[in-house]
Amino acid sequence: MGGDDGILELEEVEGVEVVYEMTDAGRVAKFRVSEETPSTREVDEDNDRDHTAENEGETPEDPIIVEEIPAFDSENLLPAWHKIPLHPKIMMALHEKSFHEPTPIQAASLPFALVDRDVVGVAQTGSGKTLAYGLPILHHLLSKPHPSFSRKRSLRALILAPTRELALQVSSHLNELLTTMEFSKKSPETETSGSSKPATKLPPHVSVAAIVGGMSAQKQRRVLDRGVDVLVATPGRLWDIIQDDDELARGVKNLRFLVLDEADRMIEAGHFAELENILRLTQRESKEDMISNDIEGRAGEDDDDEEETWAEIKDGLQTFVFSATLSKDLQQNFKKKRRFKVSKKHYERDEKPASTLDDLLLRLDFRDPNPEIIDLSPKGGVVSTLQEGKIECLSGDKDVYLYYFLLRHPGKSLVFLSSIDGIRRLMPLVELLNINAYPLHSQLEQRQRLKNLDRFRNTPNSVLLATDIAARGLDIPAVDHVIHFQIPRTADTYIHRNGRTARAMRKGFSMLMVAPDERRVVRALLSSVGRDEGEISEMGIELSMLDKLKERVQLARKIENAQHKVKKTNHDRNWMRETAEVLGVELDSDFVSDSDDESKVSTQKRKAKDRKMAALKAELKHLLSQPLIARGISAKYITSGSRPIVDDLISGEFNEAMLGLKKMEAGSELVSAKKKKKAKPITSVKKEEMEEEWAGITA
Template sequence: MASLNISKRSSAKRKISLPSSSRKKAKHQHRNADELPWKSVSRPSVAGMGGDEGILELEEVEGVEVIYETTEGGRVVKFNVLDAPSESEEPPVDDASEEIEEQVRQEDQEDEPVIVEETPTFDTENLLPNWHKFPLHPKIMMALHEKGFTSPTKIQAAALPFAFAGRDVVGVAQTGSGKTLAYGLPILHHLLSQPRPSRNRKRPVRALVLCPTRELALQVSSHLNALLTSVEFSPNTNVTGSGNSSQPSTSTQTPVPVGKKPPPHVSIAAIVGGMSAQKQRRIIDRGVDVLVATPGRLWDILEDDDELAQDIRDLKFLVLDEADRMIEAGHFAELENILRLTLLEAKDEPIFDDNSESKLVSQEDEEEDSKKGIKDGLQTFVFSATLSKDLQRNVKKKFRSKGNKKHYKRDQQPATTLDDLLLRLDFRDPDPEVIDLSPVGGVVSTLQEGKIECLSGDKDVYLYYFLLRYPGKSLVFLSSIDGIRRLMPLVELLNINAFPLHSQLEQRQRLKNLDRFTNMPNSVLLATDIAARGLDIPAVDHVIHFQIPRSADTYIHRNGRTARAMRKGFSMIMVAPDERRVVRALLGNLGRDEADIPEITIDLNMLDKLKARVQLARKIENTQHKIKKTNHDRNWMRETAETLGVDLDSDYMSESDNETKLSTQKRKAKDQKMQGMKAELKHLLSQPLLARGVIKNYITSGSVSIVDDLIAGSLNDTMVGMKKAEAGSEMTIAKKKKTPLVVATVKPEEFEEEWTGIDMAA
């Protein structure tokens, strides 16, 4: 039985283990607790990062039996040492352990198959001429050709030469420009150029990619794994038998039987919150080459894993994806602790005791170390779509005074995010290469913008109008989770395929909603800003800013979910009268004017018809919410009283009893009222939305004939009489003077014909 002893020590002990040979010769002896053969247990090094003083150390002892004896004085505890060596003998601790480890190592190597890989040949010059100038591994070239990446993007072409030269790179490029492969290709090239790792040895972490959100970390891991999947085990890879064979390896050697295929050349794993921490620890224990993680979950694992902490110190590559989000003030405190592990430490640094007179290194020694240029080989990549402090200002905060244009409390605070990076990251490169390819104004060339100016209470109606008028995949951004919870049941009642995405959902549900939105053609994703960064959702047609973002960089990242990889996209911002000042400040930080964004043309006649639907759906949702809230409060009160073992107040109980007596009648009345409202809404939703001048039963009559467009299939599916159109095709230029509203005049005979043509029974 093993027991624990906790003692407070100023210096760490060596960990001592008894060899098995000495245990067999030992005799049973009774000893006191202080006389037992304790051995110290090393604690995780990250636990002592703040200083070793005051840290409790652990000691353990093995081979001790605890015996309880009953005496006249009471129950006495005695320890029976089963395998303690004699005092005269000193166990050969180091020699025995080294011999055992060496023997196990040799046995593993004898059983380990030798993996002989022939470098595949690939005609890069003819098949991928645009990639030919980069010294990429042939397997990577094959993967790029198979994936259809015929030429590098601008950020890739600019960053790869410096990355292969061993330089630290800070890249700023528009969203959807291929930043993942800009840092991923150098990492994969280095790992594929190394010998394939052994199955019997744990591979250390060589590259760490830190991401601000779980979805982005999973996406980066998926993209890098997808690049390796098709060429991980090529036909030219041969696996042979004994590791001691001196025969040269040839392609005719006998491969290892099925079931003993070699381990993957490169192992990539994602470590994020919301998933099983035990499973993620097992993945790390097996060994990972590239670790993609969020700072929170990674720090949780590092606190209990000293070996992983050492791997972080010995990294070859460090990547910060969407770095501006992670280094914002007050965000990601765990990131500071992780980055502290990557700081460069001078070799042979002297250790001073508490009573030492000289505790500081002289200035001459520091200058001498800086001249030596100590370098441990760590290469750092920092990528984002925005790296400017001006874009991170909260435009929703009111200024203290009208004349105060100062946004920082201290003048000495860095003015750019790059300055923050230089302070927090220990770049080994004294002058990291900064590549800024961000577009002017933060808008890509394939993105079209528009706006709708309306009252705050009418935003629901205008959103419903936009979703019906311009069908497709729409990503609606809100600034709060409460806004999603309010809007979600409303759009569901209106038969809109909508899915929520916010931080309070379980990770499994978040991934499920993302998958549904990705695979459903006409769908809506109601999301907070956790979906604003890095997510590469295919073919997002529209980005709708239902609530104004707090900063300009958030606005840029939100827009980046559409118009990716040179595809077309549309962004719409909904502006209430009290939000115009915020929008002006938002665009002002981008160096733009409010008039630069045109206003979307709205058919007011169609909007009035939709307003009746939205008002009824809102009424149903409010009634359902009140019923749920009343039942929840009453049940919570009863369950809490039962748990605490107290009685509820008599007045509360009498009111509850009276409500119970009348509950049946009220419930029936409410149910009937609810069913009536739902039936009315169902009827409204079943009616076609007719444009002005269109008669439902006589498509060739009325002031507008739709028969030709109906035959050609060019009409909107939900709004009869309005042609199909892409978002952005019907807008009014804000700079020009708006034309006055033209009221259509209808002749009396036409009005009578239109009225009599309506099927009243329907």
């Protein structure tokens, strides 16, 4: 114990001294505030010095780390980027990643972003919007002195994204760019005033982290406790952490950069209520609020200092807003029947409904009085490298047409459905048909969602069955086809779905599967983007192949329905028993006896069902093993038949799943609406042939 009897682990507190007094109970330690306690003004001045040092990336006690930046000849190696004054390390990384020239949105936005202007950018999907706002942030941070290990990083940039996958993707892209930068292998010696220290390993110049739901919140809090420069987050998880972390709240309040990616989705009515709370933290305080919050510590300062402080408060925030669509008209739900009433006053004033951009200007506190608005969205919402087609069929036949398309045009296909139930119904069906398919929807665990995305990326001929959580922002390399198995409800969702293919000037194909009751919705979707239904051509279908595939699909449905009934019965019974055990309730004797009787009787039935199921699976396996041969192809001799396939076999241009059909891109079989109108009905063609034949006979 030493001299301080009964006291363990005293902590020295500045301005507080320990005083011992003798009492009847013995010597007692009491604490007294010293008269030499620093004034509130001195404390504030120390805080200001620390805050300034924090902004500069160093502390008053930390040594200044001087890092030698190697020269980079951007004028010769990257002439297209040379006019944009980016940090040399960024230029090196762009050259290493083979980004030889900026995309249109990057070329248009970077000159404004690098001179501290607020930017609102609208550009097609896959146009490089991530680097359009990411490069200015990295340029600013790399231009600051190198941070040290002893000082916690302060949050400088916040990037908000609507989905977990998009947030993780943005974080991954920025980190890939940082790791590509050529850091010096030998750490430079640190220099201090009056002393020199040996070379030490440098920490990363810029730290980027992602905070999303569905993953361990404790791990994410530990990452934040270590300190990050750039935080990519979804609003829900970020607000959950902010509520318990005052330091993070202060970091958001003093941001240098604020980014809203896919902004139109973020501000939809009823979505992301947490976003409103986060945006309030970034808003400027009024002069009255600033004075009321800070007047106690600055009571002795004169008016000039007060005005100077007001001018500096939070004026450095730079805001970037990017999306592929910023129009309220595109967000209208066309599947709901709406009646629009237009008043005479509204008609006379010719008032237009508020746009998404107007909402942004109201909700975001832009420091720039006139944010630079850059709109490079393509006409009709379709990029030039995207081909579109459609298949008109009954709702019950969509499974067969989808199966036909996947066999006829192999590759990476992203199939969009509007509901999770649709994915759960379709998933076992395509698995029974030996198709590599992976689900992606909101009810999967985050780990499983990422795993399925990774599998889809790395499997050449595969299918991703997804809801609209995969429609925005995801950059999946080389997606060949986007299939709208169920028609989207809004036009902006349709545009974003199509944006998963034909990215970065690559070719892509989008196909609509339209049932008779969906034609009205398709017509409304296209008209909202200024297009006509006739602009989308129909796909040519080999009907002989389709008939053969129907038998397979119908058999797979029987197997899936039988399996589903067994699973549902077992699930309901097990759920009843587990619930009764949890509640401590005894099940009714009738239920128990019925289940016991059923278990006795069902043993024989189960065996009979298993035999039937095995027979169905064997039949389906036999069908799948049979080759699909097109009409006119000889099954015995490749040189005979009305459609010889020798040349295709030799050249390798044959479809492996459908013998007799050539390898063709999906867009090469489109039948335009004009040709379809000119084509004569089958009955009239047969009639003309019969008349010609009869004329020849009589002649």
